[in-house]
């Protein structure tokens with residue numbers, strides 16, 4: 343008899359985006375002429391940089407010729423040309439030394455943040471921020487690292503760390519012992535950033551408690567404040583306790599192209615139940631090369647082009663466009679009397695719902711009165727109740743129009 347992995351049965355049904363879709367369809371059916379502005383989903387809207395397109399065309403041509411054709415990327419960890427560019431432009435320039443064999447190129451930070459847990463024991467205690475990017479939790483549910491779904495949201499056995507106005511949306515250290523700590527800065531959904539001092543508290547905690555930090559830095563390209571670290575490795579000692587996830591998705595509009603990477607430092611240790619220390623880097627190398635066979639050559643050339651002088655300038659232009667949108671939203675909403683967070687080092691604006699409305703009440707209100715779609719904060723966790731996420735991934739003229747409508751409701 344074939345049995346199922348019953349951990350999957352613990353998963354709560356994907357609620358947030360299906361429910362948004364359902365309410366939107368119902369609204370459109372009743373109001374077929376409404377001109378809807380979408381500021382809900384975290385996907386980019388601008389085309390790829392010309393340098394990236396050019397590199398892809400060239401790589402396609404190479405694949406068409408016997409002499410320059412490429413098959414498997416040896417080992418699937420990424421071509422050296424790309425890992426060298428990552429090492430130089432993402433780390434060396436910020437004073438961080440990363441070795442080539444600490445870089446694992448992949449098809450996404452979603453799969454990487456989802457898969458990394460496999461190399462750690464199933465009895466580890468998982469800590470996540472609340473609100474949170476749901477991938478970190480759901481993949482640990484599938485792996486059996488949690489109990490059942492709780493009434494009112496969340497899972498038994500997971501430590502939820504509330505991120506609120508009072509702590510600047512950076513969680514306090516947990517009071518009970520935890521082993522796997524997921525942090526994401528700049529944050530999705532709150533748009534908050536963590537300072538070096540705040541990250542150091544976490545690094546020190548992880549060292550003292552022999553925990554690992556899984557640091558999702560998918561939005562680092564949106565940081566404008568020069569004092570904010572782009573990498574957790576800018577904190578001294580972080581290589582002993584942290585894995586970092588990066589992606590070309592939001593940085594360079596690769597959500598449909600697919601390229602990302604993880605850094606698994608050689609200094610990082612995890613432990614056997616008898617207390618013996620084990621190197622984590624070779625475990626991930628084994629996992630990655632067993633279950634993954636590399637990112638396409640054309641895509642890796644595209645990613646490399648993001649680091650060329652022209653590529654960097656072009657990608658920056660697109661990020662500036664999104665960040666101008668974010669500024670427009672923050673400024674306009676503040677002027678209208680809303681309390682807004684995020685938006686200055688991140689493409690997300692996290693606003694407090696007015697008049698004590700719940701997140702879903704505000705969703706309906708905004709859709710009906712202004713024909714704008716956003717994301718209810720409560721969909722990311724119970725601490726998100728009373729908040730609402732707007733994204734800067736939109737056309738500037740739509741953002742301006744949306745702000746006019748906000749002013750009239």
Ligand SMILES: *Cc1c(COP(=O)(O)O)cnc(C)c1O
Pocket residue numbers: 384449450451452453475526530558560588589590591592597601602
């Ligand atoms: C968009 C996003 C990613 C990127 O995922 P990819 O699989 O690389 O497209 C990672 N983490 C967070 C929190 C995100 O919002």
